[in-house]
Amino acid sequence: MSKYNIWFFSSLTVALIVALPILTVFSSFFLETSNYFSVLKNTFLYDYIFNSFTILFFVLIITFFLGVTAAYFVSFYEFPLSNFFSWALILAFAVPSYIFAFSIIAFFENYGTAFSILTYLFGENNYNPYIPKLDGIFGSVLSISFSLFPYVYVLTRSSFFYQSNNYIEVGQNLGLSEKETLFKIILPSARPAIIAGLALVAMETLSDFGTVAFFNVSTLTTGIYNSWLSFDDLNSANQISFILLVFILVLFSIEIYSRKEAKYHQPGRGFKPIQKIKLNTKRSLLATAFCSIVFFISFIFPVSQMIYWTFKFPKYFQDIDLLNINLNTLYLVILASLILVFVSLVINYGNRISKSKILNYLTNFSISGYAIPGIILAVAFITFFSTLSEVVSNNLNFKLTKDLFIGSIFGLILAYFIRFFSLSFNGIKSSYEKINNSIDESAYLLGYTKVKTFSTIHIPHLKNNIILIIVLISLEIIKELPITMILRPFNFETFATQAYVFASQDLLEAAALPSLFLIGWATIFILFASRYILSNKN
Amino acid sequence: MSKAFLEIRNGNFFASDKNKVTNVNLVVENRGEIVSLLGPSGVGKTTILRTIAGLQKIHSGEIKLNGEIISSDKIHIEPEKRNIALSFQDNSLFPNYKVIDNINFGKKRSNGNSSFKTEEIIKILHIEQILNKYPHQISAGEAQRVSLARSLVSKPNLLLLDEPFSNIDQNLKEEIQYSVKRLIKKFNLTTIIVTHDSYEAFSLADKCGVILNQELKQFDVPYNVHHEPNSIEVAKFLNKGVFIDVKVVNSDCAVHSLRHKELGEIRGKLLGNFPSGANVKLLLQPEDLIHDDQSKLKLEVVDRKFRGTNFVYTLKTEKGEQIPVFVHSHHIHQHERSEKFGIKTPIFIDHLVCF
Numbered sequence: 042m043s044k045y046n047i048w049f050f051s052s053l054t055v056a057l058i059v060a061l062p063i064l065t066v067f068s069s070f071f072l073e074t075s076n077y078f079s080v081l082k083n084t085f086l087y088d089y090i091f092n093s094f095t096i097l098f099f100v101l102i103i104t105f106f107l108g109v110t111a112a113y114f115v116s117f118y119e120f121p122l123s124n125f126f127s128w129a130l131i132l133a134f135a136v137p138s139y140i141f142a143f144s145i146i147a148f149f150e151n152y153g154t155a156f157s158i159l160t161y162l163f164g165e166n167n168y169n170p171y172i173p174k175l176d177g178i179f180g181s182v183l184s185i186s187f188s189l190f191p192y193v194y195v196l197t198r199s200s201f202f203y204q205s206n207n208y209i210e211v212g213q214n215l216g217l218s219e220k221e222t223l224f225k226i227i228l229p230s231a232r233p234a235i236i237a238g239l240a241l242v243a244m245e246t247l248s249d250f251g252t253v254a255f256f257n258v259s260t261l262t263t264g265i266y267n268s269w270l271s272f273d274d275l276n277s278a279n280q281i282s283f284i285l286l287v288f289i290l291v292l293f294s295i296e297i298y299s300r301k302e303a304k305y306h307q308p309g310r311g312f313k314p315i316q317k318i319k320l321n322t323k324r325s326l327l328a329t330a331f332c333s334i335v336f337f338i339s340f341i342f343p344v345s346q347m348i349y350w351t352f353k354f355p356k357y358f359q360d361i362d363l364l365n366i367n368l369n370t371l372y373l374v375i376l377a378s379l380i381l382v383f384v385s386l387v388i389n390y391g392n393r394i395s396k397s398k399i400l401n402y403l404t405n406f407s408i409s410g411y412a413i414p415g416i417i418l419a420v421a422f423i424t425f426f427s428t429l430s431e432v433v434s435n436n437l438n439f440k441l442t443k444d445l446f447i448g449s450i451f452g453l454i455l456a457y458f459i460r461f462f463s464l465s466f467n468g469i470k471s472s473y474e475k476i477n478n479s480i481d482e483s484a485y486l487l488g489y490t491k492v493k494t495f496s497t498i499h500i501p502h503l504k505n506n507i508i509l510i511i512v513l514i515s516l517e518i519i520k521e522l523p524i525t526m527i528l529r530p531f532n533f534e535t536f537a538t539q540a541y542v543f544a545s546q547d548l549l550e551a552a553a554l555p556s557l558f559l560i561g562w563a564t565i566f567i568l569f570a571s572r573y574i575l576s577n578k579n
Numbered sequence: 580m581s582k583a584f585l586e587i588r589n590g591n592f593f594a595s596d597k598n599k600v601t602n603v604n605l606v607v608e609n610r611g612e613i614v615s616l617l618g619p620s621g622v623g624k625t626t627i628l629r630t631i632a633g634l635q636k637i638h639s640g641e642i643k644l645n646g647e648i649i650s651s652d653k654i655h656i657e658p659e660k661r662n663i664a665l666s667f668q669d670n671s672l673f674p675n676y677k678v679i680d681n682i683n684f685g686k687k688r689s690n691g692n693s694s695f696k697t698e699e700i701i702k703i704l705h706i707e708q709i710l711n712k713y714p715h716q717i718s719a720g721e722a723q724r725v726s727l728a729r730s731l732v733s734k735p736n737l738l739l740l741d742e743p744f745s746n747i748d749q750n751l752k753e754e755i756q757y758s759v760k761r762l763i764k765k766f767n768l769t770t771i772i773v774t775h776d777s778y779e780a781f782s783l784a785d786k787c788g789v790i791l792n793q794e795l796k797q798f799d800v801p802y803n804v805h806h807e808p809n810s811i812e813v814a815k816f817l818n819k820g821v822f823i824d825v826k827v828v829n830s831d832c833a834v835h836s837l838r839h840k841e842l843g844e845i846r847g848k849l850l851g852n853f854p855s856g857a858n859v860k861l862l863l864q865p866e867d868l869i870h871d872d873q874s875k876l877k878l879e880v881v882d883r884k885f886r887g888t889n890f891v892y893t894l895k896t897e898k899g900e901q902i903p904v905f906v907h908s909h910h911i912h913q914h915e916r917s918e919k920f921g922i923k924t925p926i927f928i929d930h931l932v933c934f
Contacts, residue, residue, distance in 0.1 A: 483671040486658050
């Protein structure tokens with residue numbers, strides 16, 4: 042088979058498309074800086090960096106504590122509701138941090154929900170001075186931590202699950218106490234998984250736009266947005282993007298490295314599942330209380346707040362075009378996930394049958410899209426296609442390039458493709474790698490052609506995983522805010538954009554209904570996906 | 580001249596720098612013959628099988644099946660068009676199909692015209708109980724048997740088996756080996772078996788090839804490979820004896836004789852041409868010397884191993900040579916270490932293999 046065949050060109054095309062934002066951002070770094078960027082450099086830029094990293098620091102501490110502690114309890118101990126918590130704690134993924142932020146403000150603001158509860162319980166009084174105001178950096182840290190800790194929880198829990206009981210028994214045999222076993226055996230061997238989880242949290246935290254924008258905290262992401270929207274300075278936006286991207290790519294490398302390390306902790310022959318220990322009353326109370334509090338704050342609290350407001354202000358049922366938003370969301374989800382899965386299947390299959398190293402490098406490069414924050418991607422996307430549009434209209438007299446890519450469904454889907462290709466590609470790849478090469482060879486020897494092997498052997502094997510990938514892509518798209526908000530067609534709303542638009546106009550009560558729908562859809566997707574995430578086979 | 584069923588001419592097989600076999604010449608004259616390829620792990624046996632199956636291209640040389648070139652520098656028939664079945668050493672069952680469906684995949688190749696009765700194959704391979712299970716629900720040994728069944732029902736022109744019995748329990752192995760051989764012979768199915776187990780290679784095959792140091796060192800009937808290895812390397816690989824220094828005393832008569840300083844005269848049929856008076860190395864296998872308590876020829880026991888049907892005594896000559904000797908385990912009089920062990924004289928060995 043020639044080196045430069047159809048598989049090579051397919052992979053090259055995907056790699057180039059996914060590399061667009063990175064190439065745009067990196068090339069902009071070498072362009073001349075505008076006055077605005079010079080001013081920014083001497084004034085707010087350090088504030089942006091300082092705020093971003095302050096939030097990151099505290100989020101990492103909190104998510105580490107919440108994720109690892111919860112994973113430890115549900116993996117090693119039996120206590121009331123432990124089985125329930127093992128999957129219920131993942132539901133926090135259904136609440137994007139910006140919606141958690143709406144709930145915090147709604148609850149703690151003057152005359153907010155907390156005020157109503159106190160009035161109901163203790164009669165009328167001015168409680169406002171006694172209710173803490175959780176906003177700014179503090180509010181951002183809380184919102185982001187409670188919505189992102191499941192990354193650490195899921196990866197740590199899965200690492201704990203694969204820790205063979207043999208190690209723990211050997212530890213006990215060598216005279217280690219329970220505490221020593223935790224710190225000397227369990228945690229060190231889960232370290233790569235914990236670091237991978239924290240790296241994901243860090244990437245998401247630095248990429249967060251909705252929460253910090255809502256709390257009016259100046260960070261690198263809001264800096265990018267403001268440079269573009271308020272100062273109409275795409276070049277400065279890209280230069281801030283460059284700074285953010287450097288940090289993110291470092292974290293991305295840490296995440297990839299840690300995942301590779303985590304593979305060494307997968308079970309081999311002689312794997313013995315962990316025997317859960319039944320806790321005594323006092324300790325089981327502590328474990329149940331901890332998990333209940335985390336579950337309550339991360340999921341029940343924002344959901345209740347949104348339900349409360351939705352029914353307190355029923356007029357928005359009429360004001361918001363729910364059917365249209367549902368259809369818009371469904372439309373994006375189906376279109377994007379089908380395209381992503383189809384392309385991922387083709388590229389994975391090409392890699393498999395051509396066994397080319399160049400193809401492998403190309404596809405490895407393609408998955409970097411996952412590391413790019415939505416806001417950077419959206420701004421870079423606009424930069425690239427504005428420039429392309431200028432070039433095309435000057436040289437070819439074709440004026441529709443910009444309209445084709447910016448503010449169109451096509452452009453939006455293309456941006457989702459760049460952002461979520463790695464999720465789709467890697468998801469299918471991990472399942473594909475479980476099909477031994479000798480299985481393909483057996484099929485050929487039994488007279489099956491390559492195409493027939495793909496349709497008869499590969500597809501039935503990948504079926505479940507394809508469904509899971511579609512669900513995960515759907516979950517990401519439904520929660521996605523900056524790309525959708527910036528690149529969507531005029532007046533095209535999803536639950537995320539509708540909720541954010543209302544919230545940014547200080548109409549929090551109106552944001553409740555779309556937020557609730559968003560959480561509802563996301564919960565359904567998560568419950569579906571958790572069957573796979575928590576199953577022993579995956 | 581009738582054409583050979585399978586012919587490999589000047590075949591160079593290449594998987595990597597370490598894993599390659601060069602200049603292979605091998606002919607399977609008749610349909611229905613069983614050939615075993617024997618050699619240590621990683622020597623390139625599987626590479627040869629994969630190349631014959633068409634999963635890899637031949638580096639140089641050619642392979643002919645039924646007189647038609649299937650692999651050469653210029654020709655490469657795709658694996659799906661060769662009608663050659665390969666049963667892999669590792670699990671190659673289709674994971675999302677039940678065992679019975681996996682076996683039926685083989686049937687599709689033979690278009691249902693297989694004269695091989697699927698039920699008979701299933702019964703012989705003892706897999707009746709697992710037909711409705713999925714591959715991940717069965718053991719490695721069972722998976723190997725299912726893979727074998729799938730290959731058999733596909734009614735191939737040529738059957739290639741890569742370590743087909745390596746994962747099967749010892750108590751079942753011999754029975755299955757015997758049944759599979761019977762089946763292959765019954766259906767006149769030409770088969771090449773790759774193995775690193777010499778007992779398996781000798782008991783199953785009509786002809787046996789030994790691959791060592793990237794070359795096919797010997798290709799002969801199993802009896803000859805065992806008793807008349809054509810090189811020190813083959814003899815050492817088979818690990819069935821030791822070499823001792825002897826002098827050729829008489830190489831002209833019908834019964835030849837050699838002399839060893841301590842063991843004295845050793846008689847038998849000398850293989851190869853060595854002049855009288857030549858110093859040579861004689862292959863001494865454990866079954867060659869016979870224990871005799873009454874004998875005056877005695878050597879010191881340095882080790883004794885119980886091997887079920889036999890004891891293997893290791894005896895030491897004054898020169899320090901260590902010689903293994905089989906003694907039936909029912910033999911009442913046992914010898915401890917450092918004791919003297921009698922050997923029947925004069926020593927007579929059917930084939931005197933010397934180098």
